[in-house]
Amino acid sequence: MIHQTIDIIAHTNRLRHIDTRLKVIFAVTTLLITIASTSPIPPLLAFVIATILILFAAKINPGTYFFLLLTPLFFGLVSLLMMSLFFGYDSPLYSFEILSHTFVLQKEGINMGLLLGTRTVAGSACLFFLALTTPMTELFTGLKWLRIPDVVIELAMIIYRYIFVFLEEAQRMWLASRMRGETDFRTKIEVFSMLASTLFLRTIHQGEKLFVAMNSRCYDGETNSLCYREKNPGINITSLFAILLFEFAFIYVTIKTQNMAFI
C-alpha cells in the first residue's frame, strides 16, 4: 500500500537527517512561487529541481517517484484538455466535429491549460519532495514551531500512530471479504458498511484500552514528554542562505517570464 511505502521512504532516504525546517522552507516557498507564476516556465524549472533533489540527492527509487507522478500528470492532462476546449473565445486554433457538435481549441485555453498542468505537476513534485524526505514525526516539531495548539498536535500524533494499526486491520478484513468472491453491487455496499462499522467498533475498543493505559500512567489530560533532542538547535545559516538565494533567483525568473506563453 502506498502510504506505508511513503512512510518507509521518508524514514530511510538520504536527506532524512537534514534539518526539517530547511526542507519545509524550501518546499513551501518553491511551491508558493510556482503557484504564483503566470507562465509555464517557472513550474517546469521547479519540477526539474525537485525531481533532481528527489532522485539524486535523496536517492529515491525512480519507479516509485514516477508512479506517484502519474496522478498529477493525468490530472494535468485532463485540465489541459478541458481548458483548451472551454476557455477562451476569439482565437480558435483548430476545430473538429464529434457527433455533429463542433469543438474549437482556443489559444487562451491551451495556454491556460499548459500553465495549470505544469503548475499541478510541479506543485506535486514539491509536495513529494517534502513527503518523501521528511518523516511525519519530524514534522510535528515543525508544527510546534508554528504555534499550533498542543491539543491538535497531540491528537495528530495519536492519529498517526493508529493509522498504521487500523490499516492492517482494515486490510485483513477487506481481504477476507474479497476471498468470498465477487458479488453484486448491493452486496458490495452492504459488505463495505459492515467492514466500516466493525472497524469503527474496534477503534472504539482500542480507544478505551488506550485511555486505560494512559490513565494508569497518571494521565490528566496532558501528555508531557521529555525532549531528547538538543535544546533548540540553531538553524544552519549557510544552508538557509543558500536556499534563500535560490528562492530569490527563482522569484527573479518568475518575474522575468511573466505572462510568457508557449503558443
Next chain:
Amino acid sequence: MEGFLPLTWVIFWYAASAPFIVYGVWRLKKIIREYPESKPMLAVAGAFAFVLSSLKIPSVTGSCSHPTGTGFGAIIFGPAVTSVMSVIVLLYQALLLAHGGITTLGANIFSMGIVGPFAAYLVYKVLRNIAGFNITVFAAAALGDMATYVTTSVQLALAFPAPVGGVLRSFIGFSGIFAVTQLPLAIIEGLVTMLLFTYLFELKPDVFRIFHIEDKATSMEA
C-alpha cells in the same frame, strides 16, 4: 490537486477556514477538559476516518471513489470538531497518500471539513424530529456530500471564471461535470453511512453515549 489554485485563492480559502478551525479547537479543548477520556477516543476516530478514506467505495460506473465520512463525523462529534479532525486527516492524506496538497489544503478544508459537516449537521437537526432515523442519516450524509461538491465547483469557478459569462458560466460548467460524476457517489455515501449506523446500533447500542451525545441516543431509541 497540488498547484491547481492561484495564490490569491490559496490565501483566501486558508483565511476563510481559519475562524471555523479556531472555533473547532476551542470546542475540542472544552470537550477534552470536561471528559479527558474523550481525547484518545477522538484520536482513534481520526485514524478511523483516515483509514476509511483510503478504502475504496464500490461505485456504479466502475471507477472507485473515496468516502468523505464527514456526514458520519458531523453526526457523532458535531460539525466543529469534525472540522479540526478533517484538517489533520487532510494533511495526512497529502503527506502519506499524496492526495490533495498543501496549497489546496485551505480550499479542501473549507469544502470538505466545514461546508460538508455543517450542511450534514443542519440536515440531521432539521429532519431528526420529522423523518425516521435511517432517512435522516441518509439525507444528512448524501446532502453533506453534495454540499461539498457544490462548494468545490464554486471554488473552481471563482478561481477560473470563463472569459465570456464569468463566474456563473464556469460554475455551471464545473457543477455540471460534478453533478454527473458525484451525484451517484453522494447517494452511495448516504447508503453506506446509513448502514454503518444500523450495524453500529445492532452491535453496540451505547455508541453515542461514549461520545457524550446522550440526547441523540435518546431521540434514537424512540
